[in-house]
Amino acid sequence: MPRPKRIRRMTNPPHFKGFKPVGLTEEPPVVIHYEEYEAIRLSDFELHGQVESARIMNVSRPTFARIYESARRKVAQAFVQGKPIVFEGGKVYFDSEWYSCKSCGCWFNHPSREEEVTHCALCGSAEFEQNKEGPL
Amino acid sequence: MKIVITSSGNNANAKVDNHFGRCAFFVFYDTLTRGVEFLPNPFKEFEEGAGEAAVNLIAARGITKIVTGELGVKVKPILDSLKIQVIILRHKEKSIEEILNMLNHYA
Numbered sequence: 001m002p003r004p005k006r007i008r009r010m011t012n013p014p015h016f017k018g019f020k021p022v023g024l025t026e027e028p029p030v031v032i033h034y035e036e037y038e039a040i041r042l043s044d045f046e047l048h049g050q051v052e053s054a055r056i057m058n059v060s061r062p063t064f065a066r067i068y069e070s071a072r073r074k075v076a077q078a079f080v081q082g083k084p085i086v087f088e089g090g091k092v093y094f095d096s097e098w099y100s101c102k103s104c105g106c107w108f109n110h111p112s113r114e115e116e117v118t119h120c121a122l123c124g125s126a127e128f129e130q131n132k133e134g135p136l
Numbered sequence: 137m138k139i140v141i142t143s144s145g146n147n148a149n150a151k152v153d154n155h156f157g158r159c160a161f162f163v164f165y166d167t168l169t170r171g172v173e174f175l176p177n178p179f180k181e182f183e184e185g186a187g188e189a190a191v192n193l194i195a196a197r198g199i200t201k202i203v204t205g206e207l208g209v210k211v212k213p214i215l216d217s218l219k220i221q222v223i224i225l226r227h228k229e230k231s232i233e234e235i236l237n238m239l240n241h242y243a
Contacts, residue, residue, distance in 0.1 A: 135226075
């Protein structure tokens with residue numbers, strides 16, 4: 001049995017579901033995992049080095065390199081063969097777990113993931129909601 | 137539970153300071169004893185690394201929550217790893233007294 005994968009950390013999922021090639025009939029899509037999306041984002045958009053990116057995703061440098069390579073190959077496959085891309089799955093957790101309180105209007109995060117959020121961290125109100133994007 | 141609030145002045149009527157690392161005063165509040173302490177920010181004039189230095193200071197005092205207006209991108213990962221909760225105010229004109237009253241439910 002292979003060793004279980006370490007959970008990769010990422011900030012925000014892409015805010016759309018994928019890409020479609022122009023002018024082609026539907027082909028089976030290439031599935032890009034969230035961690036692969038994040039690897040491309042960190043390396044080629046934010047321009048972090050591999051060591052830095054690996055640290056941000058909370059995996060080892062070689063693991064990051066594997067994720068990144070797999071991501072690039074999938075993108076290339078989609079480009080060359082004209083396949084759609086969908087973002088799906090992957091072993092990730094989201095770093096941005098911001099909540100906003102409807103009562104006092106503050107934002108708060110929740111670093112202890114194991115515990116459930118039951119009330120606003122500032123005013124104690126139970127009227128709060130989870131947000132995909134945080135204030136930072 | 138110990139909470140730190142960033143303040144622009146040294147009394148309870150002062151408004152919350154929007155800058156975390158370069159705020160004028162830190163307000164340390166202990167929900168058990170209801171003790172409030174104002175501490176002038178020793179890192180206010182730092183050109184660089186004020187946020188990190190401030191995190192070290194408050195972490196050494198066993199703080200588990202921060203109430204502020206904004207904080208820098210360098211500071212957030214450190215706070216995450218220390219499991220310090222961040223509360224960011226959206227209505228930024230609140231006074232320290234108002235914030236302390238809002239925290240009363242922890243007592």
